[in-house]
Amino acid sequence: MAELLWQPKPEQIEQANLTRFRHFVNQKHGIELADYPALYQWSIDQPEAFWCAVWEEGGVIAETRGETVLKDGNKMPGARWFPQARLNFAQNLLRRRDDSxxxxxxxxxxxxxxxxxxxxxxxxxxxxxxxxxxxxxxxxxxxxxxxxxxxxxxxxxxxxxxxxxxxxxxxxxxxxxxxxxxxxxxxxxxxxxxxxxxxxxxxxxxxxxxxxxxxxxxxxxxxxxxxxxxxxxxxxxxxxxxxxxxxxxxxxxxxxxxQLPFDHPLYIMFSSGTTGVPKCIVHGAGGTLLQHLKEHRLHTDVKPGDRTFFFTTCGWMMWNWLVSGLAAEATLLLYDGSPFYPDGNVLFDYADAEKMTQFGTSAKFIDAINKAGLKPRQTHDLASVRTLCSTGSPLVPEAFDFVYENIKQDMCLSSISGGTDIISCFALGNPVLPVYRGELQTRGLGMQVEVWNDDGKPVRGEKGELVCTNPFPSMPIGFWNDPDGEKYHSAYFDRFPNVWCHGDYVELTAQDGIIIYGRSDAVLNPGGVRIGTAEIYRQVEQLDEVVESLVIGQEWEGDVRVVLFVRLRDGLTLDDALIDKIRKQIRANTTPRHVPARVVQVSDIPRTKSGKIVELAVREVVHGRPVKNKEALANSEALEQFANRRELLS
Known part of the structure; x- marks a missing residue:
């Protein structure tokens, strides 16, 4: 069992919005849900009652909700939530008109x-x-x-x-x-x-x-x-x-x-576009509003007057997520620019100056300040921060240690995961549950998330595909220019019919947390053994010499071999001794299958605009295949150094 790093105090549990919501549900339905696991189970057993409770407790402003809550609830895609409702998204975010x-x-x-x-x-x-x-x-x-x-x-x-x-x-x-x-x-x-x-x-x-x-x-x-x-x-x-x-x-x-239908299009979001022209994902107003109310108010514990921050650009779904904090009556803290200008303290300075309550950032930022030797706990107060959210890529267990040792001890570290595809999260934080090292705390309320093996059977304590087996309001209403829904269906429902398959390689733990091992399409397969890329990153990036890394599977002699690219600290050169150190670190903490056949030094790692490394694009370059949409990258020039590497020719 993973190490316990944080436990909410009884008064924190009692004051949490989630606790108040559970009491609201108990009173309204005459039931006795004693804790979060019971509430979660009720939310997936009684999805119509649950989403109505989110609507009511979240104070959704609407011309009408209508009598029907869910139509064609056995269809994915095809289910429709609140088909008679009429509302306006902006009206719900502009509910306050005071001078705060x-x-x-x-x-x-x-x-x-x-x-x-x-x-x-x-x-x-x-x-x-x-x-x-x-x-x-x-x-x-x-x-x-x-x-x-x-x-x-x-x-x-x-x-x-x-x-x-x-x-x-x-x-x-x-x-x-x-x-x-x-x-x-x-x-x-x-x-x-x-x-x-x-x-x-x-x-x-x-x-x-x-x-x-x-x-x-x-x-x-x-x-x-x-x-x-x-x-x-x-x-x-x-x-x-x-x-x-x-x-x-x-x-x-x-x-x-x-006043518009619940599924009236609100946002068009774009996939990263690193393997072709970006998909245009259309999200509805009502589903986005309900899902974000749930995530802000219940899972992130945003209260009226809180000061909520997420470091994001307008090209990442976390911008859309942050904006919805207005519906929870929060003050939004916006930052544009580099989080390292003039140094890595600027966001922590901001947190202290404006009494930030929810601090949102990426796993990459946390790793970067760790590598830079920063210790905000020693230089900043951060007394107001109750929650630190991290997303964008898996937060490795050692990063959990760094947060609690060097940023702040008494706060809820919420590693969260979902995506542009659902403009929300499958796995979330939880202010009333403990934080375990290396684990995302919980599955989101109302989201019947399971982990399935290759045979389509649910497993626990084993790696598999993250799936959602029942419809939820923030599923896309479709893709733009996809009139018959063929692109939408093939993106999520081809693998397991009538089940959302998200494309994450994960594990559901004994305490109901989630560990993410990487994207399924980037999983390595040497000798037929599936290895999540995050398992290797976790080991390599503990080494002081390594700033960041990227790993792919290279097709080689009828099999796949693991190739690791590393960006080292300034002034360092990869030599046999460091290669040996890297391999020993991986072997000692994983399995011999994880050990890379080749370790190659590069000066930069290519990333999307939202900071995610692009393993698939590098894999294409290594195999001499074209990368279809380099414009999707923040630093497309970095791809050039992965082509025709002599280290990969033998």
Whole structure:
């Protein structure tokens, strides 16, 4: 059994939203659910009652909920939640209109701003009126090529108040990456910033925007938000005007929120696109709202007035997730730029200055500050932080140790996992349960998550595929330009019919936690033995010499051999002694099958824009096959060093 690292105190359990929710369910249904496991079991046994309870306890604002909760509940895909309901997503996020902080923003060390709930409502009102005057209505697409700044949230809420569909990319995407995404969905309006800040430098966006405008003919107007300068020339961008001019003449007034079906499209999200043109995943307003209310209020324990943060760009689903914190009446802390400028303390400085309560980041960030020798516990107070969330890649057991030893002891470390595919999580944190070393705490309420072996049988204590065997509200309503649903079905339901197969290689533990070993399509298979890539990363990246690593299976002499690429600390060179040290570390803590046949030094590891390493793209390069969409990568030039390596020719 894994080591216990944190246990909530009795008063923390009693004060948790999750405890209040359990009492609410018991009283409403006349039952006696004694603890979280009982509540979880009830939530999957009685899904209609559970999601109604989330609706009621979360205070969903709607014109009507309707009588029917679930239609065709035996179909995946095909199930429909609350088919008679009519609501508006933005209305639920703009429920407060007082003078307390709604948004607090930092753009590196260049910009600081605060927006109250009242100001947020008024800003949204003005933009919504301008959008409507521009002919925007239900179903129209609004695209954004923006930093994580207050205007991004304002425009998204204005668009969704009208029933328009929102899609966003971060401004570090190249032109082809933007066109590959937005070109598929044919937006009418494109919102952009004049530039952005990263690592202390100012980056101009206007030249790229001019080309994007030329290559996406559906765009009728480009609205430019000033960020890095007050004035700029827009002559080169057809149909462009500044935001101030776009909303000029519109005074704030009551917003007329369009009441729309539960499954009305809200967001179009994009797959990473590293193996082809990105898939356009369409998410509905009602399912996104309900799922995020559950995750914020119950699993992350967000309370009204909390100050919630996630380090994210607008090209990652965690931005969409963060924004929904407004429905839980939280203050959102926004940060745009490098988390290491001017040093690795900037996010912890932010946490102390603004009394952050939920601190969200990536496993990669935690590993990076560990490698940098930072110990925030010694340099920062962090008294307000109750929860630290980590996602993006598996959080290795040693990273759990680092968090509790060097960041903070008394807080809930919530390693969470889900994806763009469901705009939410299958595995989540839990403020009333203990944290065990190396484990994601729990399966999400209402999500019948199991681990299946290759025969489609549920297993515990064994590695297998993460599946969800019953429908849930935040399943995509489909893919864009997929009228017969063929792409959607093949993405998730081909492996096990009528069961969502997520593509994660995982284990369900004795205490009902989850361990993630990597993506199923990146699993190594030497000699027919399945090995999760995270098992190797965990060992290699404990070594002080190794900054980060990437492992693939290379086809070799009718089998597969393990090839490990390592990025070393500056000034170090891979030699026989270090290769031997790496192999011994892996062999001693795993099995001989895990030991790489080849260890190769590289200067950089290719990543997606959201920071995930791209094992499949590297595997293609090593085998001399083309990588279809390099624009999806943050550092596509890194791929070049994996081609034609002499170390891999023998």
């Amino acid at each position: 902080d709604a948004l607090i923003f930092r753009g590196e060390d260049k910009v600081q701003r605060r927006v109250s709930h009242r100001e947020l409502y008024n800003h949204v009102s003005r933009v919504a009126q301008a959008l409507k005057a521009a002919g925007i209505g239900p179903g129209d697409r609004i695209a954004a090529y923006l930093p994580n700044m207050p205007e991004t949230i304002i425009v998204m809420l204005a668009a969704s108040s009208l029933g328009a569909i929102w899609s966003s990319c971060s401004p570090d995407f190249g032109v082809n990456g933007v066109v590959d995404r937005f070109g598929q969905i044919e937006p009418k309006l494109l919102f952009v910033a004049d530039g952005y800040y990263y690592n202390g430098k100012t980056h101009d966006s206007l030249e790229k925007i001019a080309e994007i405008r030329r290559r996406i003919p559906s765009i009728e107007r480009v609205v430019v938000i000033p960020y890095t300068r007050d004035t700029f020339a827009l002559d080169a961008i057809d149909g462009a005007l500044p935001l101030g001019q776009f909303i000029d003449g519109y005074a704030a007034q009551e917003i007329s929120f369009e």
